[in-house]
Amino acid sequence: xxxxxxxxxxxxxxxxxxxxxxxxxxxxxxxxxxxxxxxxxxxxxxxxxxxxxxxxxxxxxxxxxxxxxxxxxxxxxxxxxxxxxxxxxxxxxxxxxxxxxxxxxxxxxxxxxxxxxxxxxxxxxxxxxxxxxxxxxxxxxxxxxxxxxxxxxxxxxxxxxxxxxxxxxxxxxxxxxxxxxxxxxxxxxxxxxxxxxxxxxxxxxxxxxxxxxxxxxxxxxxxxxxxxxxxxxxxxxxxxxxxxxxxxxxxxxxxxxxxxxxxxxxxxxxxxxxxxxxxxxxxxxxxxxxxxxxxxxxxxxxxxxxxxxxxxxxxxxxxxxxxxxxxxxxxxxxxxxxxxxxxxxxxxxxxxxxxxxxxxxxxxxxxxxxxxxxxxxxxxxxxxxxxxxxxxxxxxxxxxxxxxxxxxxxxxxxxxxxxxxxxx
Ligand code: PLP
Numbered sequence: 001x002x003x004x005x006x007x008x009x010x011x012x013x014x015x016x017x018x019x020x021x022x023x024x025x026x027x028x029x030x031x032x033x034x035x036x037x038x039x040x041x042x043x044x045x046x047x048x049x050x051x052x053x054x055x056x057x058x059x060x061x062x063x064x065x066x067x068x069x070x071x072x073x074x075x076x077x078x079x080x081x082x083x084x085x086x087x088x089x090x091x092x093x094x095x096x097x098x099x100x101x102x103x104x105x106x107x108x109x110x111x112x113x114x115x116x117x118x119x120x121x122x123x124x125x126x127x128x129x130x131x132x133x134x135x136x137x138x139x140x141x142x143x144x145x146x147x148x149x150x151x152x153x154x155x156x157x158x159x160x161x162x163x164x165x166x167x168x169x170x171x172x173x174x175x176x177x178x179x180x181x182x183x184x185x186x187x188x189x190x191x192x193x194x195x196x197x198x199x200x201x202x203x204x205x206x207x208x209x210x211x212x213x214x215x216x217x218x219x220x221x222x223x224x225x226x227x228x229x230x231x232x233x234x235x236x237x238x239x240x241x242x243x244x245x246x247x248x249x250x251x252x253x254x255x256x257x258x259x260x261x262x263x264x265x266x267x268x269x270x271x272x273x274x275x276x277x278x279x280x281x282x283x284x285x286x287x288x289x290x291x292x293x294x295x296x297x298x299x300x301x302x303x304x305x306x307x308x309x310x311x312x313x314x315x316x317x318x319x320x321x322x323x324x325x326x327x328x329x330x331x332x333x334x335x336x337x338x339x340x341x342x343x344x345x346x347x348x349x350x351x352x353x354x355x356x357x358x359x360x361x362x363x364x365x366x367x368x369x370x371x372x373x374x375x376x377x378x379x380x381x382x383x384x385x386x387x388x389x390x391x392x393x394x395x396x397x398x399x400x401x402x403x404x405x406x407x408x409x410x411x412x413x414x415x416x417x418x419x420x421x422x423x424x
Contacts, residue, residue, distance in 0.1 A: 026371025087230030090219035144317030166193030171320035199223030226281025336365030
């Protein structure tokens with residue numbers, strides 16, 4: 001019998017919202033029953049500070065095996081030779097890397113937040129911009145793609161200790177080899193934050209960052225389709241690029257440093273129930289079923305970008321290589337804020353997003369970001385995408401018209417309401 005009816009009623013309400021809507025937030029997904037079961041398991045009762053085999057608490061024999069499985073599966077998935085699966089989130093994973101590799105005041109070079117980067121890549125409102133000295137590269141105004149010339153020029157001029165690549169709202173693949181060249185030239189370490197495209201990378205559909213970048217972080221809940229959380233990975237030994245005392249230049253010592261940065265550096269006890277759920281998700285991601293899912297995500301996104309373009313929308317960079325796209329709504333006379341607020345009335349969820357060289361504030365914005373990872377988990381295929389884009393267009397072209405919005409809401413429910421949350 002449920003005793004806390006207040007909370008469980010709300011959970012049921014949220015479940016219905018998820019079932020009946022079209023979820024296009026690029027950073028969200030629907031996890032499998034087994035991932036949820038692992039998260040809701042007795043493992044939440046266990047304290048396990050430390051690492052498998054080296055804990056500060058008794059009774060960790062079982063969770064040691066759980067965590068080791070998560071590490072091994074993650075390494076297999078990405079061809080990594082070292083991994084830490086304890087970060088509670090993507091931001092925590094990045095914080096641990098900064099703590100391990102940098103001293104306060106060190107220069108870092110990241111992708112501009114207003115061009116699609118993440119807060120933890122040097123934003124002044126985040127620890128990364130408060131404790132370190134951030135410099136930024138962005139996208140080229142004409143192409144909408146990362147301006148590697150500016151990245152290289154800034155790296156040569158500022159000699160940052162760390163170059164960060166990866167983004168929250170960037171639809172193109174990355175030239176990791178080119179970034180490695182300039183990093184070697186200036187003696188910088190590269191952090192690739194693959195939070196968004198991780199699943200596509202794992203499925204071999206995008207360039208492999210672990211081959212070129214020293215340290216790779218990711219969230220586990222976006223395209224990877226696991227529980228909310230973070231991970232850190234490495235593949236190769238690399239020379240200590242800037243003479244840090246603790247690193248004798250090999251992966252093992254770097255790994256020990258990163259482990260110590262996670263715990264006791266920035267976290268206490270690991271969430272072993274979440275780590276178990278990560279292991280389940282990594283196991284799922286190793287299957288052909290998941291690879292096919294990722295291919296469908298990519299296909300759905302490509303068709304979606306084309307459908308928006310056909311209806312006169314501007315997609316930054318003119319298309320997508322991954323699961324997401326950034327839509328500049330200025331040509332349609334709608335702000336990102338109005339688009340987000342109106343679409344939600346029709347049970348279509350997106351998020352407002354700054355577009356490169358935006359003229360609106362971050363609270364208003366000129367764009368929205370959309371992604372196909374979540375709808376694809378619910379079984380949406382490319383032949384259904386034109387209909388979804390048509391529904392979005394109807395809302396955006398009628399943001400004051402309640403009856404059109406209600407009609408769209410009914411169609412959204414008809415399209416999604418009978419599908420289970422997770423289809424695979
Ligand atoms: N890095 C990137 C590129 C992200 O897009 C995000 C989340 O959106 C994060 C890190 C932070 O992840 P979390 O919200 O789990 O802290």
